[in-house]
Amino acid sequence: MPVKVYIPTPLRAFTQSRAFVDAAGSDVAGVLRDLDQRFPDLGARVFDADRNVLKELDIFVNGQEIGALGGVETSLDDGDELSLIPAVAGGAVMTSEQVDRYSRHMIMDQVGPLGQRRITNARVLAIGAGGLGSPLLAYLAAAGVGTIGIVDFDDVDLSNLQRQIIHDTDDIGRPKVDSAADRIARINPNVAVIKHREPLTSENAMEIIPQYDIIVNGADNFATRYLVNDASFFAGKPLVDGSIFLFEGQVTTFIPKKGCYRCLYPSPPPPGMVPSCAEAGVLGVLPGTVGTIQATEVLKLILEVGEPLRNRLLLYDALAMEFRTVKIRRDPKCPLCGDDPTVFALIDYEAFCGSPFHEGAVAAAV
Numbered sequence: 001m002p003v004k005v006y007i008p009t010p011l012r013a014f015t016q017s018r019a020f021v022d023a024a025g026s027d028v029a030g031v032l033r034d035l036d037q038r039f040p041d042l043g044a045r046v047f048d049a050d051r052n053v054l055k056e057l058d059i060f061v062n063g064q065e066i067g068a069l070g071g072v073e074t075s076l077d078d079g080d081e082l083s084l085i086p087a088v089a090g091g092a093v094m095t096s097e098q099v100d101r102y103s104r105h106m107i108m109d110q111v112g113p114l115g116q117r118r119i120t121n122a123r124v125l126a127i128g129a130g131g132l133g134s135p136l137l138a139y140l141a142a143a144g145v146g147t148i149g150i151v152d153f154d155d156v157d158l159s160n161l162q163r164q165i166i167h168d169t170d171d172i173g174r175p176k177v178d179s180a181a182d183r184i185a186r187i188n189p190n191v192a193v194i195k196h197r198e199p200l201t202s203e204n205a206m207e208i209i210p211q212y213d214i215i216v217n218g219a220d221n222f223a224t225r226y227l228v229n230d231a232s233f234f235a236g237k238p239l240v241d242g243s244i245f246l247f248e249g250q251v252t253t254f255i256p257k258k259g260c261y262r263c264l265y266p267s268p269p270p271p272g273m274v275p276s277c278a279e280a281g282v283l284g285v286l287p288g289t290v291g292t293i294q295a296t297e298v299l300k301l302i303l304e305v306g307e308p309l310r311n312r313l314l315l316y317d318a319l320a321m322e323f324r325t326v327k328i329r330r331d332p333k334c335p336l337c338g339d340d341p342t343v344f345a346l347i348d349y350e351a352f353c354g355s356p357f358h359e360g361a362v363a364a365a366v
Helices: 009-014 028-040 098-100 112-121 133-142 158-162 175-186 204-211 222-235 286-303 349-353
Strands: 001-007 022-023 057-061 079-086 123-129 146-152 194-196 215-219 239-246 248-252 312-317 321-325
Touching: 001 028, 009 079, 022 028, 079 112, 098 112, 112 286, 123 133, 123 204, 123 222, 133 146, 133 286, 146 175, 146 204, 175 194, 204 222, 215 222, 215 286, 222 239, 222 248, 222 349, 239 286, 286 312
Parallel strands: 001 079, 123 146, 123 215, 146 194, 215 239
Antiparallel strands: 001 022, 057 079, 239 248, 248 312, 312 321
């Protein structure tokens, strides 16, 4: 059986758009020579004028960079996979530690070394380091998201620990952004954490949100939820929205100009109609399920694979252990993203929702 060679998107124009090609050779050099003979235009992107492999091209064998193996003399067996990864804008050569850390991603056809670089180059903002933020932050860090921002100005409380697993008993009294950042560093020291220990408001939202590629909302109040929705829309950023209550959760993904939270809920419920989790309670494991679904949506958006929950609302009933999906649509009459919008700037969301932000508002995230 020949060696399988992964061809990333920038090089597929030279292999008839094929993502994988088979090649013959007992070592890396032999496989590269075979590719050069069969695909001369590809060979020009592999070798320099002296027939040396270009320095801006990384080569991996079964997820390991050949520099950590035997270089181009690395021997190959039938069924091995070789990956050609050219430098991309903003990219950096992976260390051998990173190759090992992300090896289970890099052997996936849907991810591969190039996809892992996309994850590493991504910037994701989490609104809240609470119940939903805990699994979200942990899994995004483990996956290798290069830059994670956290908006939260609450402190860790004993009552948080029943569900907010990114914090532990020793963190009680500490700012959640500090506790979460320390935990992320222990999970993956390659991740840069930007701490926004401040309430998200109409005054600072458009300074913070545009810095990131994807926004993830785990706020625990309607004022922040509408604020994040509007600011993400104005910044042109995808928004992965999640919420939980008692035994039930919801997740959806809003793509700019394809619908927004106002299309789903044009106006907030009357004050006091929907109690908060602090008032009604929440099953401790519920945010783990919903938060990891949000993390999955984020990675799919980064990798541009699969179908995000665009125009779909995922409903999770933990008591019945049932998932249901309902279709939602962009409302042409939506005041924000509709055909004749009337909202062109961030507003007073406390007045709009008829209730103030909770103390520690954007942090609490159930």
